[in-house]
Amino acid sequence: MDTNYSDKRISDSMEEALNKQMNAEAEQAQAYLALGVWADSNNYAGIAEFFYKHSEEEREHMFKFLEYINARGGTAKIGAIPAPRDNPTDLQSCIEDVWQHELDNSQKIYALVDKAMEEKDWATFNFMQWFVKEQIEEEALIDGLRDKFALASEDKGNNANFYSLDRDMQNAPQEAEIPRESKL
Ligand code: FEO
Secondary structure (H helix, E strand, C coil): CCCCCCCCCCCHHHHHHHHHHHHHHHHHHHHHHHHHHHHHHCCCHHHHHHHHHHHHHHHHHHHHHHHHHHHCCCCCCCCCCCCCCCCCCCHHHHHHHHHHHHHHHHHHHHHHHHHHHHHCCHHHHHHHHHHHHHHHHHHHHHHHHHHHHHHHHCCCCCHHHHHHHHHHHHCCCCCCCCHHHCCC
């Protein structure tokens, strides 16, 4: 390990990589917040609620990294967060934007797993497994939203479908059930 501190049990480069991901999670929280504001101001109150709740989830992810870095004797460094992307043009691009966010985030998580394996940092490897599972759920959750949107769009011009979609999203769970956890 390229650490200078005897009580630090992560490498300097792992500390940096974990800090980068911690800030990426904070960026995700801001991105969902911005999409929530956009949905709210475009009369999708249920979808706005869904995004606001999800913004909180992303903040919890940020905290998990923060606590882990500190618990391993590293230092969590809160960095600047870039502004979220521009407002989406419509609901479909909003949902696709979220989908892309989650796919991008999965790749970042997998890169950290790779790094932990390369360094034989099994503590971090183990810590990252929670995020691997979380990304399976998050991708399933947002993919489900894409399916709902596609169904609602089938009968073009029927606003009742979008009304139902919006209402359903208001109380939609934030965790999707994944196959290996279903209780069959
Ligand atoms: Fe923290 Fe949506 O991944």
